[in-house]
Amino acid sequence: MTQPLLTITGLNKWFGEYHALRDVDLSVASGERIVVCGPSGSGKSTLIRCINRIEQFEQGSIVLEGVTEKGARQTESIRRQVGMVFQHFNLFPHMSVLDNCTLAPMRSLKQPRAQAESYARELLDRVRIADQADKLPGQLSGGQQQRVAIARALCMKPRLMLFDEPTSALDPEMVQEVLDTMVGLAEDGMTMICVTHEMGFARQVADRVVFMDRGQILEVAPPAAFFDHPEHERSREFLGKLLHH
Amino acid sequence: MTRFLAPTIATPRPAPQDPRQWHDRLREDLFYSPGATLATLGMLALLAFAGWHLLNWALLDAVFTGTAELSPSDACRTPGVTGACWAVIGDKLRLILFGVYPYAEQWRPAVACVLMIVLYVLSVQRRLWRPSLALIWVVFLGAVIVLMRGGVFGLSSVTDDQWGGLPVTLILSTLGLGMAFPVAILLALARQQRKLPMLQAASVGLIEFARGVPLLVVLFMASVMMPLFLPADWQISKLLRVLIAFTLFGAAYLAEVIRGGLQAIPAGQYEAAAALSLNYAQTMRDVILPQALRMVIPGIVNIFIGFFKATSIVVVVGIFDLMTAAKRAVSDPLWQNAGIEVYLFAALIYFVFCFSLSRYSARLERDLARGATN
Numbered sequence: 001m002t003q004p005l006l007t008i009t010g011l012n013k014w015f016g017e018y019h020a021l022r023d024v025d026l027s028v029a030s031g032e033r034i035v036v037c038g039p040s041g042s043g044k045s046t047l048i049r050c051i052n053r054i055e056q057f058e059q060g061s062i063v064l065e066g067v068t069e070k071g072a073r074q075t076e077s078i079r080r081q082v083g084m085v086f087q088h089f090n091l092f093p094h095m096s097v098l099d100n101c102t103l104a105p106m107r108s109l110k111q112p113r114a115q116a117e118s119y120a121r122e123l124l125d126r127v128r129i130a131d132q133a134d135k136l137p138g139q140l141s142g143g144q145q146q147r148v149a150i151a152r153a154l155c156m157k158p159r160l161m162l163f164d165e166p167t168s169a170l171d172p173e174m175v176q177e178v179l180d181t182m183v184g185l186a187e188d189g190m191t192m193i194c195v196t197h198e199m200g201f202a203r204q205v206a207d208r209v210v211f212m213d214r215g216q217i218l219e220v221a222p223p224a225a226f227f228d229h230p231e232h233e234r235s236r237e238f239l240g241k242l243l244h245h
Numbered sequence: 246m247t248r249f250l251a252p253t254i255a256t257p258r259p260a261p262q263d264p265r266q267w268h269d270r271l272r273e274d275l276f277y278s279p280g281a282t283l284a285t286l287g288m289l290a291l292l293a294f295a296g297w298h299l300l301n302w303a304l305l306d307a308v309f310t311g312t313a314e315l316s317p318s319d320a321c322r323t324p325g326v327t328g329a330c331w332a333v334i335g336d337k338l339r340l341i342l343f344g345v346y347p348y349a350e351q352w353r354p355a356v357a358c359v360l361m362i363v364l365y366v367l368s369v370q371r372r373l374w375r376p377s378l379a380l381i382w383v384v385f386l387g388a389v390i391v392l393m394r395g396g397v398f399g400l401s402s403v404t405d406d407q408w409g410g411l412p413v414t415l416i417l418s419t420l421g422l423g424m425a426f427p428v429a430i431l432l433a434l435a436r437q438q439r440k441l442p443m444l445q446a447a448s449v450g451l452i453e454f455a456r457g458v459p460l461l462v463v464l465f466m467a468s469v470m471m472p473l474f475l476p477a478d479w480q481i482s483k484l485l486r487v488l489i490a491f492t493l494f495g496a497a498y499l500a501e502v503i504r505g506g507l508q509a510i511p512a513g514q515y516e517a518a519a520a521l522s523l524n525y526a527q528t529m530r531d532v533i534l535p536q537a538l539r540m541v542i543p544g545i546v547n548i549f550i551g552f553f554k555a556t557s558i559v560v561v562v563g564i565f566d567l568m569t570a571a572k573r574a575v576s577d578p579l580w581q582n583a584g585i586e587v588y589l590f591a592a593l594i595y596f597v598f599c600f601s602l603s604r605y606s607a608r609l610e611r612d613l614a615r616g617a618t619n
Contacts, residue, residue, distance in 0.1 A: 079522035
């Protein structure tokens with residue numbers, strides 16, 4: 001078997017007294033699509049925020065293949081190769097859509113403006129929003145903003161994309177356009193870890209579903225097996241609530 | 246259960262207009278009862294009475310110049326003159342504006358004032374808001390100092406204890422705020438960060454000291470005590486010492502306003518910048534500060550206005566600013582009774598600057614609010 005792109009071993013994290021992640025182990029192969037689900041407060045978001053060091057953790061290790069630096073340089077190196085999409089988009093409201101996309105490539109990767117802009121326009125075109133490039137984020141709908149956020153993360157040419165409940169803050173009408181963008185990305189072979197409650201999306205694209213509860217991974221299974229024959233009692237309970245609403 | 250179906254899709258209609266004519270409105274708002282009519286007429290009478298007296302004093306009975314037989318000051322003191330004596334402004338204009346600056350060289354402070362006003366006009370253009378604006382400030386203020394001091398380019402040397410009037414007020418506030426602003430940003434950032442506790446403590450200490458002590462005390466310390474502590478050959482001029490005190494003060498107050506803006510930025514902005522692998526300096530310069538400063542423009546302008554007027558306090562340590570110049574003009578025995586007129590004139594100058602700034606800030610807020618909402 002080839003070496004995994006991402007290896008998480010023995011990860012533990014506390015928020016003060018609260019034990020938020022408990023002995024989490026997970027490895028993700030290149031090109032693999034992982035969906036993480038579980039009840040609120042189960043540590044899903046915390047787990048993926050630890051991957052790019054937006055949260056610090058106390059124990060364990062998270063290794064991205066090919067990153068050999070230590071300390072602060074390691075964090076920098078990981079963040080350059082891992083893109084993230086947030087629940088609330090977190091676009092920079094004072095910059096145009098295009099500037100949102102070119103800022104990090106120009107600053108962090110030292111790309112010249114022309115190069116950064118042409119690649120950003122290419123990606124904005126791919127998320128079908130190229131005609132809005134000169135608008136401010138506040139002038140776009142939620143779904144459009146989230147697609148800009150996806151393009152912004154892709155501008156760094158990441159090897160791994162993290163999605164933190166990307167459709168939870170959207171109006172129902174806009175969920176699909178964002179999911180379609182994510183499906184397209186998955187079809188292009190991007191390695192993705194998605195925290196989401198969109199079970200249709202999980203069934204369609206996930207290679208494995210990770211079920212978490214109280215900071216712990218309880219079950220990892222291919223989507224068909226997970227949805228049709230959940231092994232763990234807590235998984236059955238969770239799916240029961242999700243499907244009967 | 247019955248079902249409701251809308252018969253048609255509603256088309257948009259314009260909002261209804263107030264159908265009342267102006268005279269109906271007047272009657273309904275001001276003369277709606279005998280009591281209201283009485284109050285309205287009473288107030289009108291009072292306004293007319295006060296307005297008539299003010300008009301008489303300020304214009305109709307006022308003395309604007311001397312005559313062929315009478316000097317301006319004698320014209321004012323002619324028995325029977327009850328109006329304002331505006332002639333004093335013409336007579337003392339150059340003293341009020343330029344203080345005791347050598348009379349023949351007073352074109353220099355005049356040009357310096359014009360330069361600073363041009364600098365303000367340039368600085369309020371949003372399309373010039375880029376790092377090179379700092380360079381424009383350095384060039385303009387450098388030119389102002391060279392003009393005022395002289396000693397080069399064939400200009401005679403004029404030490405800063407001879408400077409006075411409007412240019413001193415403008416230099417104190419412009420240079421003071423110009424230096425205070427970058428210092429304030431650094432102080433606010435130092436206070437807000439958590440990684441370097443010593444730096445944070447130093448920033449808190451400096452801010453709390455400057456805010457906890459009256460400006461007057463700091464000015465006295467700067468003008469009287471500081472020379473005692475420094476070696477004799479290190480003497481720096483009083484104007485410079487006062488300028489440093491002002492910078493410290495302005496920076497402390499501005500820093501707290503800017504820190505308020507920093508706190509208002511949602512954590513998601515920092516997280517997004519971190520996820521894109523921007524470092525601290527890039528995050529602050531490109532993402533956080535542009536939003537934080539924009540948010541606190543009203544607070545910053547408020548401090549600028551307060552600061553501009555507060556410069557008049559230097560009268561107590563003997564710096565010759567606009568206020569001191571006005572006081573000096575009134576102390577002339579010929580114009581002893583012209584205090585009101587001179588102080589009104591000085592107030593008008595302060596008002597023009599402060600009101601322009603205030604209007605500008607209102608326009609700026611409107612412009613910025615139009616685009617950036619999230």
